[in-house]
Amino acid sequence: MVSLIIDNKKIKVKEGTTILEATHKAQVKIPTLCYLKDINEIGACRICVVEVKGREDLVSACNTTVEEGMVISTNSPRVREARKTNLELLLSDHDLDCLSCSKSLDCHLQELAKEYDCNSKRFEGTHSQALFDDSACFIRDNSKCIKCKRCVAICREKQSVFALCEHNKGFENYIGCVNDRTLANSTCVNCGQCILNCPTGALRDKSQKEEVLEHLSKKNKRMIVAIAPSVRVALGESFGGKIGENVEGKVITALRRLGFDDVFDVDFGADLTIMEEANEFVERFNSQEKLPLLTSCCPAWVKFVEHFYPKLIPNLSHAKSPQQMLGATIKTFYANRLKVDANSLYFVSIVPCVAKKYERTRPNQSYNGISYDTDAVLTVRELAEIIKTSGLDFMRLENGKFDEILGMSSGSGAIFGATGGVMEAALRTVSDRLENRPLQKVEYLLVRGQSGVKKAEIKIANKVIKVAVISGLKNARTFLNEMLEKKEHYDFVEVMACPGGCVNGGGMPIHSSYVTRNQDIAKKRAVNLYKSDLKNKVRKSHENPSIKIVYQEFFKQPGSEIAKKFLHTSYSDKSHLDE
Numbered sequence: 396m397v398s399l400i401i402d403n404k405k406i407k408v409k410e411g412t413t414i415l416e417a418t419h420k421a422q423v424k425i426p427t428l429c430y431l432k433d434i435n436e437i438g439a440c441r442i443c444v445v446e447v448k449g450r451e452d453l454v455s456a457c458n459t460t461v462e463e464g465m466v467i468s469t470n471s472p473r474v475r476e477a478r479k480t481n482l483e484l485l486l487s488d489h490d491l492d493c494l495s496c497s498k499s500l501d502c503h504l505q506e507l508a509k510e511y512d513c514n515s516k517r518f519e520g521t522h523s524q525a526l527f528d529d530s531a532c533f534i535r536d537n538s539k540c541i542k543c544k545r546c547v548a549i550c551r552e553k554q555s556v557f558a559l560c561e562h563n564k565g566f567e568n569y570i571g572c573v574n575d576r577t578l579a580n581s582t583c584v585n586c587g588q589c590i591l592n593c594p595t596g597a598l599r600d601k602s603q604k605e606e607v608l609e610h611l612s613k614k615n616k617r618m619i620v621a622i623a624p625s626v627r628v629a630l631g632e633s634f635g636g637k638i639g640e641n642v643e644g645k646v647i648t649a650l651r652r653l654g655f656d657d658v659f660d661v662d663f664g665a666d667l668t669i670m671e672e673a674n675e676f677v678e679r680f681n682s683q684e685k686l687p688l689l690t691s692c693c694p695a696w697v698k699f700v701e702h703f704y705p706k707l708i709p710n711l712s713h714a715k716s717p718q719q720m721l722g723a724t725i726k727t728f729y730a731n732r733l734k735v736d737a738n739s740l741y742f743v744s745i746v747p748c749v750a751k752k753y754e755r756t757r758p759n760q761s762y763n764g765i766s767y768d769t770d771a772v773l774t775v776r777e778l779a780e781i782i783k784t785s786g787l788d789f790m791r792l793e794n795g796k797f798d799e800i801l802g803m804s805s806g807s808g809a810i811f812g813a814t815g816g817v818m819e820a821a822l823r824t825v826s827d828r829l830e831n832r833p834l835q836k837v838e839y840l841l842v843r844g845q846s847g848v849k850k851a852e853i854k855i856a857n858k859v860i861k862v863a864v865i866s867g868l869k870n871a872r873t874f875l876n877e878m879l880e881k882k883e884h885y886d887f888v889e890v891m892a893c894p895g896g897c898v899n900g901g902g903m904p905i906h907s908s909y910v911t912r913n914q915d916i917a918k919k920r921a922v923n924l925y926k927s928d929l930k931n932k933v934r935k936s937h938e939n940p941s942i943k944i945v946y947q948e949f950f951k952q953p954g955s956e957i958a959k960k961f962l963h964t965s966y967s968d969k970s971h972l973d974e
Contacts, residue, residue: 399465414445414456414467419913423469426478426507427908428485428594429543430457434552440543441481442507445469453477479511487518489595490525490538498596501905504541505595523566531578532585532752533601537569540597546570546589553894555869556699558583570597582702586695586868586892587749587901600749600902603771604781607743611654616741617733620650621659621721621801624812625747625897626775627927628920632904633779634789639919641927644794646745649782651795659801661744662808664721665820668692669807669936670946671714671962672817673824674953676887680860685709687863687885690817692716694754695892697966699868704875705968713963715768717811718744718751721801722768723961728949729801743771745778747812747900750892759964774902803941806837806928813921814866814896815842815849818889822853822862823935829856837934843925845895845918848874862887867894895921 396407401414401421408417413436418425428440438455445456448466453474468474486508493499508515525538542561547570550559558581560573572581590598611618627643636642650658676688691697691712700707715723722744726737733740744751755769773781782789797803807823810816819839826834841851842862847870853860863885865871871890878885893899895917906916933939950958 397461397463399461401467402469408461412461414459414461415443417461418469424909425456425469427457428503429545431545431548431592432912435545435548442478444474444477446471446474479513482508482511482513483517485541486513486515487520488522491515496596497599502596503594503908524569526569526571528578529601531583533590533749534599535578536597539595540570541595542568543594545592546598549588549592553867553869554586554588555872556582556584584695584698585750585753588893590749591901600774600777602777603773604777607771610741616739618655618741619657619725620655620743621661622646623661623746624809624924625900626745628923629747629775629903630779636790638916639923641923645789645792647795647797648792649787649789652787653785657798660797660804661717661721662804663801664717665808665811666805666936666939666942667720668714668717669820669824670953671958672712673821675712675714676825677828680886687888688712690889692817693891695750696890701966701969705970708966711966715962715964719768720962726768727961728945741770743773744769745773747775747897747903749901775904776902800941800944805936805939806931806934807936809924809927812897812924814891815864818842818862818864820936824937826855860886865890866896868892
C-alpha cells in the first residue's frame with residue numbers, strides 16, 4: 396500500500412494506482428475530458444492537472460501513479476487557473492452554438508466551462524477546418540470536436556473496428572475515418588459507442604424525432620410504438636431517476652400521452668426471435684451443420700461479421716432481430732386483425748441502440764409492398780428529449796400497461812438487454828425442445844455476468860452443447876480468431892457489440908465522466924432486467940400465450956415458409972471496405 400495526502404486528507408491506496416483513481420477514495424472529483432479508463436489515459440486535454448509538492452510542473456492525474464509520501468493539491472489557485480486556461484483554449488476552436496446542440500446540458504465541455512466560469516472569447520482567432528459527415532445513421536461534426544481522441548480509442552481499443560483515426564498534426568489535426576472515407580463507406584458498424592463516449596456534440600444521433608412528431612400531430616396513420624428491454628431501465632435516468640431504475644409503467648403512460656394509438660413491447664419481438672432462432676439451432680445441432688450458430692439480434696455485430704469475417708456469414712442466424720420481427724408482425728398479423736392496409740400503420744421502435752437506425756433500412760428487412768417493417772427508430776436519448784418538450788412530469792406519471800396482444804412477453808424477452816440474455820432465453824426453449832418436456836430449471840447462471848467472454852458446456856438430453864457469450868467487438872475479434880485458428884468447436888455463440896450488452900448501448904443516456912468511471916452502469920441496469928424476468932409468470936418464450944396465438948393465426952410454426960418470408964433475412968459480404 397502507498398500512503399499519501401490529497402487536499403489535507405491522508406489515504407492509503409494500492410501501489411500502481413493513479414492520482415485520479417486515488418482522489419475518488421479521498422472524496423474528491425477531478426474533471427476529465429479525454430480520459431477513458433484503460434483505453435485513453437493520455438493526459439492530452441490537461442484538464443485533470445494537479446499540483447504535487449516538490450514538482451515544478453503540474454501533472455496530469457489520469458496517467459500519473461501515486462508515490463509514497465506524495466502531497467497533492469487538486470484545488471490550488473494554480474491548478475484552477477491552469478484548468479480554466481486549458482478550457483478556454485478548447486473553446487477558442489469550438490462551435491459555441493450551444494443552445495441548438497443536441498448535447499446541450501449533457502456536454503462535459505459545457506459543464507466544465509460553467510464550473511470554471513470560462514470566458515469563451517478570451518482566445519479568439521482562426522478556427523481549424525471542420526468536416527461534417529451525415530452519411531451514416533449518425534452525424535460527425537468536427538466543429539464541435541475537441542480532439543480528445545476518445546472516439547478513436549473506443550473504436551480501436553474497445554471495439555476493434557478501426558473506422559476512426561487522426562489525420563495531420565498541429566493546427567491541421569482532425570479526427571475522421573480511415574483513408575478519409577465517409578462513415579457510410581467505412582468499416583463503421585454503427586454501434587454508437589463513440590457517441591456515448593464523446594464529451595461534446597461532435598458525434599450525435601441522426602434523429603427522426605420531427606418526423607415522428609409530425610405523424611403524431613397529423614394522425615394520418617395509426618401510430619404504433621414499442622420499447623426495447625433496456626429502455627425501461629434507463630429512461631428514468633434522464634429525469635433524475637436512479638441508474639437502472641425500472642420505469643416501464645411510466646414509459647407506457649408517457650407514450651400514450653404523446654398520442655400513440657398502440658403501445659407494444661419489443662420483448663414480444665424477442666420472444667418471436669427465440670422461437671425462430673431456437674428452432675434454427677435445433678435443426679443445425681441435430682444435423683451438425685453450419686455450427687456454431689451465431690446470433691443475429693445485434694445489427695452492429697452482424698455488420699462486423701460482414702466486414703471482417705465474411706466466411707462466417709453462413710453461420711449467422713437468419714432470424715431477424717426483435718425490432719424487425721415485431722415490425723413485420725405489426726405489418727402482417729396485426730394489420731390483418733385490424734382489417735387495414737399495412738401502409739396505414741406507422742411503427743416506431745424505441746431502443747438503446749444507434750445501429751437499429753441502420754438496421755431498419757437494410758436490404759431484406761421488409762416484404763413487397765411495404766417500405767420498411769420499422770418506420771422510425773428513436774434512441775432512449777431522443778425519447779427523453781420528446782418527453783421533456785411535451786411538458787410531461789415523467790417521474791410523477793402513473794404506471795400504465797402494454798396493449799394486447801403484441802405487448803405480452805415472457806421473462807426471456809426481458810433479459811435480451813443484458814449480455815448472455817439471448818443465450819439464456821434460447822437455452823430455455825432449446826432445452827424443452829430437445830428434452831421433449833417442460834423443464835423446471837430456467838436459469839442458466841453460467842452465461843450471466845458482465846465478463847466480456849463467457850464459455851460454458853450445457854448438458855441437455857444427454858448431449859453437451861458448447862456455448863459462448865461475447866460482449867464488445869474487440870472480445871468478439873479475439874474469440875473468433877482463436878476459434879478459427881485453433882479450430883475449436885462451439886455449437887452456439889451469442890455476440891453483442893456493446894460492452895455489457897444493450898444495457899450499455901450507444902443510444903443510452905449520457906452520464907458525467909465521474910459517474911461512468913466510478914459506477915458500473917451496465918451492471919445496475921442488467922440487474923433490474925433479471926428482476927423483471929423473475930417477476931414474470933411466464934419465463935419461456937414458447938410458453939407466452941400471445942406467441943402461441945400469433946403462430947396459430949399467422950406464422951403457423953417456427954421455420955415455416957411464411958415465417959421465413961417475414962421473420963428471416965439475409966446478409967452480404969462487405970469485406971471490400973476493410974481493404
